[in-house]
Amino acid sequence: xxxxxxxxxxxxxxxxxxxxxxxxxxxxxxxxxxxxxxxxxxxxxxxxxxxxxxxxxxxxxxxxxxxxxxxxxxxxxxxxxxxxxxxxxxxxxxxxxxxxxxxxxxxxxxxxxxxxxxxxxxxxxxxxxxxxxxxxxxxxxxxxxxxxxxxxxxxxxxxxxxxxxxxxxxxxxxxxxxxxxxxxxxxxxxxxxxxxxxxxxxxxxxx
Ligand code: GRF
Numbered sequence: 001x002x003x004x005x006x007x008x009x010x011x012x013x014x015x016x017x018x019x020x021x022x023x024x025x026x027x028x029x030x031x032x033x034x035x036x037x038x039x040x041x042x043x044x045x046x047x048x049x050x051x052x053x054x055x056x057x058x059x060x061x062x063x064x065x066x067x068x069x070x071x072x073x074x075x076x077x078x079x080x081x082x083x084x085x086x087x088x089x090x091x092x093x094x095x096x097x098x099x100x101x102x103x104x105x106x107x108x109x110x111x112x113x114x115x116x117x118x119x120x121x122x123x124x125x126x127x128x129x130x131x132x133x134x135x136x137x138x139x140x141x142x143x144x145x146x147x148x149x150x151x152x153x154x155x156x157x158x159x160x161x162x163x164x165x166x167x168x169x170x171x172x173x174x175x176x177x178x179x180x181x182x183x184x185x186x187x188x189x190x191x192x193x194x195x196x197x198x199x200x201x202x203x204x205x206x207x
Contacts, residue, residue, distance in 0.1 A: 001199050002032040004078040006086040011036075011043020013084035013105055016188035017195065018050050029195060033076040035069060037088055059088050066094040073098075080198060083153065084191060092155035102153040103163055103198065105191055107183050108134040110149040112162050120145045121167060130158035135183060136176045144170055146179070148187045150194035164194045 005014050014034065020026045034047035037059040047054035055072065059065045073081065083104040095102065108129040111118040117125050124145065129137050138146040147167040154160035166186040170179060 001029045001195075001202070002077055002079045003029060003082055003195065004033040004035060004073055004076065004080075005031055005047075005082045005084055006035045006037075007041060007043030007047075007084055008036065008038055008087040009041055009043060009085045011041065011046045011085065012184055013187055013191045014043050015046050016191055017082070017084070018046065018052070020192040022050070026192065026196060026199075029199060033072060033078060035072065037065070037086075043085065062088075062091060066091060070094070070097065080195070081153075082191070082195065089157060090153075090155075095153055095155050098153070100152060103150050103194060104153050104158070104160075105187055105194075106130075106134070106149045106151065106158050107146075107180070107187070108138060108149065109145070109147040109165055109167065110151055110158060110162060114156070114159055135180045138170060139174060139176065139179060146170055146183070148183055148190055150190060164190055164197060166190045 005017060007014050017031060021029060021031060031052050034052050034054040035057050036044040036054065037057055039056050044054055044056060057065055057068055081098055081102040109118045109120065109126065111128050116128055118128050119125050122145065126143050127141060145167050147165055149165045150163045152160040152163065168183050168186050
């Protein structure tokens, strides 16, 4: 399974995938391409440090950038695209090229479909936080539980069938930074597990 990982920032989730593949924890899975839309991003550097094919793809002109991204995905024979801290929204036409082949990591709990709420394991009904600043918004909403979701990408933003989620408790003295850090710790396991699950599902479908 050949992965393309799209990053915009620190790339700590990319690092988790790199570490897992290097440690032999993801047999049959290869990070075949890293695409980054910000020239100085740490995520890009992480890829280069591990000698992975990494490309800075400016995103000023979206159509042009998406054409180039499509060409790269073809050229590198990518099976699965992982959006790990990717901060750009795609045109629906771009997304539509990769049904069931693109997943996104989102730092909040999302329901299985377009519903507006999600029910946590302790039975509380919380709002589905989509879009930006969801860690702060979870605190502002007074939630006791938030988390992270890996979902398939569809044209609607932060929607699409869920592959995996992880719940994270919000502590009374949490601020955005502290909570974000804890969510990321969960995500580093979650993103690896999600790729493993994807591969497993693919294998069982083939049989
Ligand atoms: C993660 O929290 C992810 O859920 C969100 O952006 C963050 C990326 O972090 N979409 P990193 O760049 O992997 O460190």
